[in-house]
Amino acid sequence: MNRGRHIFAGMIIVLLVSTFLSGCGSSNTSGGKESKELNVFNWTEYIPEVTIKKFEEEYDVKVNYSMFSSNEEMLAKVAAGGGIYDLTMASDYIIPSMVERDMIEPVNLESISNFKNLIDDYVDQEFDPGNKYSIPFMGNTLSLGVNPDSIGVNVSNIKSYTDLWNPKLKNKLVVLDDQRMIIGMILKSLGYSANDTDPKHLEEAKKKMVELLPNIKAFDSDSPKQMMVNGEASGGLVWGPEIALAQREGANFETIIPEEGLLITMDNWVIPKGAKNKELAEKFINFILEPEISAEIAQHQPYINPNKEARKLIDEEILNNIAIYPPEEEIERLEYIKDIGEAIQLYDRVWSEAKGSQ
Numbered sequence: 001m002n003r004g005r006h007i008f009a010g011m012i013i014v015l016l017v018s019t020f021l022s023g024c025g026s027s028n029t030s031g032g033k034e035s036k037e038l039n040v041f042n043w044t045e046y047i048p049e050v051t052i053k054k055f056e057e058e059y060d061v062k063v064n065y066s067m068f069s070s071n072e073e074m075l076a077k078v079a080a081g082g083g084i085y086d087l088t089m090a091s092d093y094i095i096p097s098m099v100e101r102d103m104i105e106p107v108n109l110e111s112i113s114n115f116k117n118l119i120d121d122y123v124d125q126e127f128d129p130g131n132k133y134s135i136p137f138m139g140n141t142l143s144l145g146v147n148p149d150s151i152g153v154n155v156s157n158i159k160s161y162t163d164l165w166n167p168k169l170k171n172k173l174v175v176l177d178d179q180r181m182i183i184g185m186i187l188k189s190l191g192y193s194a195n196d197t198d199p200k201h202l203e204e205a206k207k208k209m210v211e212l213l214p215n216i217k218a219f220d221s222d223s224p225k226q227m228m229v230n231g232e233a234s235g236g237l238v239w240g241p242e243i244a245l246a247q248r249e250g251a252n253f254e255t256i257i258p259e260e261g262l263l264i265t266m267d268n269w270v271i272p273k274g275a276k277n278k279e280l281a282e283k284f285i286n287f288i289l290e291p292e293i294s295a296e297i298a299q300h301q302p303y304i305n306p307n308k309e310a311r312k313l314i315d316e317e318i319l320n321n322i323a324i325y326p327p328e329e330e331i332e333r334l335e336y337i338k339d340i341g342e343a344i345q346l347y348d349r350v351w352s353e354a355k356g357s358q
Contacts, residue, residue, distance in 0.1 A: 036060070036061050036062060037061060037062045037063075037064060037277070038061055038062070038063050038064070038086050038087065038277055038280050038281065038284060039063075039064045039066070039084060039085050039086045039087070039277075040063055040064070040065050040066070040085075040086065040087045040088070040284070041066055041067070041068060041074065041077070041078070041085045041087070041088040041089070042065065042066075042067055042068070042088065042089045043067065043068065043069070043089055043267070044067045044068070044069050044222055044223070045222075045223065045301060046067075046089070046138075046267075046301055046303075047065075047288075047297055047301070048296070048297065048300040048301065050296070050300075051288075051293060051296060051297055051300075052065055054293070055284060055287050058287070059280075059283060059287075061280065063284075069221060069222050070177075070178075070221065071090075071091055071094055074088060074089070074090070075094070075098070075103075078098075078103060078272045079101075079103060081272065082274065083272060083273065083274025083275055083276055084276075085272045085275065086271065086272070086275045086276065086277040086278070086280065086281045087269060087270075087271055087272075087275070087281040087284060087285070088269075088270055088271075088272055089137060089267050089268070089269060089270070090104075090134065090267070090268055090270045091265050091266070091267055091268075091337070092125065092127045092128075092139075092265055092266045092267070092268060092336065092337070092338075093127060093180070093265065093336070093337045093338050093339045093340075094339070095127050095128050095133060095134050095268065095270065095339075096127055096128075096339040097339060098133075098270065099128075099133055102273060103272065103273050104133050104134075104270045104271060104272055104273055105133070105270075105271040105272070105273055105274075105275060105278060106132050106133055107131070107132070107133060107134070107135060107269075107270075107271060107282060107285075108282060109131065111279065111282040111283070111286065112135060112282055112285055112286045112289065113286060114286050114289030114290060115131070115135065115286075115289065117289050117291060117294070117307045117308060117309045117310070118135075118136055118289070118306050118307060118308070119306050119307070119308045121306075122136045122139075122266060122306035123136060123306075125266075126338075127338070127339065128268070133270060134268035134269065134270050135268060135269045135285050135289075136266055136267075136268050136306045137266075137267050137268055137269055137288070137306075138266070138267055138297075138298070138301075138303035138304055138305055138306070139264060139265055139266035139267060139303060139304040139306070140239045140240050140241050140264070140265065140303050140304055140324070141239075141240045141262040141263060141264045141304075141326060141334070142176070142181045142184075142185060142237065142238075142239070142240075142262065142263040142264075143236075143237075143238065143239065143240035143243055143255055143262070143323050144158075144161075144164075144235070144236070144237055144255070144256045144257075144258055145228065145235065145236045145238065145243035145246070145253040145254065145255050145256070145323065146158060146234065146235045146236075146253065146254055146256060147228070147234045147235070147251065147252050147253050147254075148252065148254060149252055150172075150231070150234040151169070151172065151234040151235055152168045152169065152172065152234065153166060153168050153169070155254060155256070158256055159256070159258070159259050160189070160258055160259045160260060161185055161186075161188060161189035161258045161259075161260055162189050164189075164212060164215060164235075164237065165208075165211060165212055165215065166215075167214075167215075169215040169234075169235060170214050170215050171214070171215065171216075171217045172215060172217060172233060172234040172235055173215050173216050173217055173233060173234075173235045173236065173237060174216075174217055174218050174219075174220055174224045174227040174228065174232070174233035174235075174236045174237075174238065175216055175218075175219055175220075175224075175236070175237040175238065176219070176220070176221045176224070176237065176238055176239065177219035177220060177221040178221050179347050179348070179350075179351035180194075180337050180347065181263060181265075181337070182209070182237070182351075183202070183205055183209070183347055183350060183351060184263050184335075184337060185237065185263065186205045186208050186209055186212070187201060187202075187205050188258075188260040188261070188263070188335070189208065189260060190204055190205065190208065193335065194263050194335050194337060195335075195337065195338045195340055197340050197343035197346065199346060202346050202347070202350050203350075205350060206350040206353060206354050209350070209354040210354050210357050213354070213355075213357070213358055217232065217233055218232075218233070219355075220238075221239075223242070224236055224238040224239075224242050225238070225242040225243070225245045225246040225249070225251075228242075228243070228246040228251045228253055229246050229249045229250070229251045236253070239303075240255070240322075240323040240324050241301065241302050241303045241323070241324055243255055243323040244302045244318070244321050244323045244324050245302070247321075247323070255321075255322050255323040257322065257326070257327070257330060261330065261333035261334065261335060262326055262330060262333070262334055262335070263334075263335055263336075263337060264304075264326075264334045264335070264336055264337075265336065265337045266304070266306070266336075269281075269285050269288075289307060291307065291309035291310045291312070291313060292310075292313065294307040294309075294310035295307075295310040295311075295312075295313035295314050298310060298314050298318065299314065299315065299318070302318045302321070302324050303324065304324060304325060
């Protein structure tokens with residue numbers, strides 16, 4: 001998975017919508033009746049196919065399920081789709097911008113009875129007071145995992161984000177292709193907030209990122225676990241669940257909690273403006289919040305699950321894995337990625353200039 005920044009403009013949007021329209025299934029309504037099709041747009045590797053099949057069978061509908069790999073892609077296609085999508089996923093810090101740009105519909109909480117299953121800490125958040133536009137799904141932290149057999153340094157000496165700049169880690173790291181998370185990590189390594197918008201601090205972060213590039217073997221947000229599993233990467237600065245999935249596939253990776261603290265982001269269901277099947281979209285959200293269904297998803301894709309009833313059904317091995325669920329003592333130190341408004345343009349420039357220096 002990947003998180004990102006802002007809506008592409010002009011010709012990029014035109015190209016994207018052309019591609020989308022040629023590949024997406026149609027969603028029809030007739031005489032004001034609810035359609036038998038639901039167009040869902042989601043991150044890659046986020047909901048198992050078996051869950052989609054269960055919803056289709058229970059409601060006698062067809063789900064046209066398409067995937068994106070970055071917030072940029074999602075925002076651009078939703079902006080250009082003209083209401084073709086009925087439901088999509090949005091990271092917490094993206095939602096204020098979507099609301100401001102009138103890109104999403106208010107949700108009817110009365111239609112989502114399973115909203116009551118959500119843990120209080122994950123609802124009524126600053127980015128969407130009262131959950132007027134969004135419903136929490138799952139989340140994750142930016143986590144650091146290392147293979148002690150091949151990392152080339154004593155694991156006990158890796159305690160901080162700053163240790164990633166060790167020359168012995170040259171060409172050994174896979175990191176997220178995500179500017180907010182990676183720049184945020186670098187800012188924290190410099191002693192700043194991950195949401196800092198001071199141009200001088202961001203210039204410092206750019207220089208530090210350029211210095212880190214020799215140690216980065218690949219930027220990958222879709223499935224970085226593959227490089228950990230097949231031995232191409234000895235260290236990963238990735239979504240925590242990717243470390244857990246790599247461990248599940250036999251990779252010898254340990255999770256390290258950096259001294260600076262973890263970054264966290266939560267993903268939420270939102271209904272795009274003009275969605276043709278809003279009521280069916282709300283039924284899908286409610287279905288996903290069923291404890292058994294939510295737990296099933298968490299077993300397949302072990303992200304942070306905000307459903308208190310589902311957690312009662314999730315394996316203890318998953319709940320106790322610090323790559324997924326931060327230790328209790330780390331909770332208060334978590335820093336959420338937030339909407340930074342127009343300052344995102346500074347992040348865009350820092351990211352592109354740093355990566356372009358390779």
